Amino acid sequence: MSVVLTAARLADEVGFENVTLAAVASRLGVRIPSLYNHVKGLPGLRRELALYGIRELNKRLQGAAIGKESDKAIESMLYAYRSFVRERPGLYQATLHAPDPQDREVQEASQAIIETVLTVLEPFHFKYEDALHVVRGFRSVAHGFVSLEAAGGFGLSLDTDESYRRLISVFLRGLHCSSL
Amino acid sequence: MSVVLTAARLADEVGFENVTLAAVASRLGVRIPSLYNHVKGLPGLRRELALYGIRELNKRLQGAAIGKESDKAIESMLYAYRSFVRERPGLYQATLHAPDPQDREVQEASQAIIETVLTVLEPFHFKYEDALHVVRGFRSVAHGFVSLEAAGGFGLSLDTDESYRRLISVFLRGLHCSSL
DNA sequence: CACGACAAACTAATGTAGTTAGCTTAAAAT
């Protein structure tokens, strides 16, 4: 299996910050320097992990919106976002650690996610700029909840499924209700 | 200056993940092993950083709510959250990396933040459990936006101040509007 | 005043990780 796929699996098991070249090499049954024939050191591996993760996340979001529209589509994508992070926690972490956020490919992949979300917002008929603000809100809600949950940031006492359900509901109501 | 305060400053300058004992020692004009007289190695330093960061954040949130109530108080606290992360990005990162989320002191400090937010939610007269869900939403919105912004996750083209203002507005409208 | 305890520094040594340089080998391309 490729170095990046191996590293992604490893990340999910031990966390992104514990993905070392040593561990990847060991898992591949190979010596550390051999990896340098495939990735540009640890920074290069992390960049490729980030790229892979962003693209995978986008696929999930796209899949979640198929056959749904407006509120249902947004809700479905938010749940897909959470599922992705739960299934691939290490890979998701990697998406947040692109060494250089200016990297062209990374930016393109991120832009693709923005387009995905923009598409499901079309039924709302927002002005383009307004829709971009909403996309940022969407990502904030999804990332915020899901990363706090993954980090164990929520106490144990209360059902997190219900918390997420309600947060989604608040977000959607906020988008619709124009009072205030 | 204390080891933890020095490390916190350093974290803000170079990022939490680049806080090494070597760098802290160098800044204090001391050899690395000397730090072991003050903190329990790197894990111990990180734990103390997390604790310090959580408590500082709580102070900020409390300060922001003084003399405000309901919507204004929540809005003010969300802005304070963002200010804190902008001023002390490394220290904030530390709050998310408590080595052991079960740690008693860490849990108490986190609980104090929850209490702080619960206090400003009192005017809403939520049931206790409902209020807890809202607190999670509050933290998700704040953390989500602010950490994506800090990670350079938002493109450059659009004003982030405006995005945050709107997200807050959506959140508050969502809390009030009961349609759906 | 002397002595012991303690705080806080130090040196030395060990282990792990990332990186680079340079070598080997087998398969693919010319």
Place this chain on the structure above:
DNA sequence: ATTTTAAGCTAACTACATTAGTTTGTCGTG
């Protein structure tokens, strides 16, 4: 048949964290 390339390797170097054991000064107490 020869060259190129892909993919592995060893060896050596650096940085960092950690532990063990040592030194030194201060401070309180007998």
